Each structure stands twice: as C-alpha cells, then as structure tokens.
Amino acid sequence: MRTISIFFIIAGFIVACSQKAGTGKTVNSPEENVRSQVISIATDYASAQLNNAKKSIDKDGIISMSGNGFSYLIDPSKIIISELDEDSEKDAIVPLNLFRGVTPVKTDHLILINKEGKLVIAKTIYNVIKILKIEDRIIVAEVTKVSMDSPTYGCSECIEIAKYQFREGELVKIE
Numbered sequence: 001m002r003t004i005s006i007f008f009i010i011a012g013f014i015v016a017c018s019q020k021a022g023t024g025k026t027v028n029s030p031e032e033n034v035r036s037q038v039i040s041i042a043t044d045y046a047s048a049q050l051n052n053a054k055k056s057i058d059k060d061g062i063i064s065m066s067g068n069g070f071s072y073l074i075d076p077s078k079i080i081i082s083e084l085d086e087d088s089e090k091d092a093i094v095p096l097n098l099f100r101g102v103t104p105v106k107t108d109h110l111i112l113i114n115k116e117g118k119l120v121i122a123k124t125i126y127n128v129i130k131i132l133k134i135e136d137r138i139i140v141a142e143v144t145k146v147s148m149d150s151p152t153y154g155c156s157e158c159i160e161i162a163k164y165q166f167r168e169g170e171l172v173k174i175e
Contacts, residue, residue, distance in 0.1 A: 037119045038092045046072035073097045082134040085166040089114035123171045139164040
C-alpha cells in the first residue's frame, strides 16, 4: 500500500511539474517550440508559393500543401535543429520537396535563424539534395550539379559534397 501511495505522489508531482502554472497545459521543450515554429514557417512558405493551397497531413505526419497541380511535402522528421550562426540559440533547416503531380521538381531547404526567440528565413537553398550533418556550425550537404529533371540527376558524377557556414548573417560556401 505504501509503495502505491508513493507512486501516485511521484506521478502527480511529475504531471504538475510538466504543466504551465495555472493553465493545465503541458510545457513544450525548447526544441519542440523550435520544431512547431519551423512547421508553421514552412507551411506558410509553401502556401505562398502555391495558389489557393490546401493543407493535408497523412498518417505519418507528412504535411502536403497542394495547389494548381503542384504540391510541397514537408516531413517534420527531416527538420534539423542545431546552432548555425554565431549565437547560442537553436536554428533549423527544413527541406520542402516540390512535386508537379507525382514528378519531383526541386527541393527547397529553408535555413531558419533564431532572432530573439523567433525563427526567420535567412536563406533558401535550392541545389542541395540532402543535408548530411551539421558539425561545429558547418553544414555539410550533398549538392547536385544538374537539375532534378536531368536524366543524369543523382549520378555520382553529378553530386558533390559542399560545406556552408553562416558568417556575419550570410550563408557562405566554404572549402
């Protein structure tokens, strides 16, 4: 009986400490707050690129913004949260895949920088296939030398590894 009482006291304490005082709402971690901002910005960006965009979310959580035969797919699991610029705030990168019907057209990578607690689009990069890693504020990415509709797209000779870094508010390619 004593063990059960202690369990309920600890469980109640954990629930109470994970909520905003007086609201009953769960407190999101800083990373969850960044992630929700990223999703909001990415859906707004995609919506602005399409006319009369319609939003849907599939069973895996992938967001689709569709309009005029095009659609942007936003996969929240592909969001990268890291420190990119000179401050210690969490920044983010999110890929948005554009399709015409079922044909891939391009991938936009939004680089979002945290300015006083709010993420803003600092840069959009278009020729990146995939972000491989971020290490010491350096973005390492696979970059294509040809467009997505090229017959040679994806071939090993058409891909290079590139490094980018924010310097004084600008995203620059480094060697």
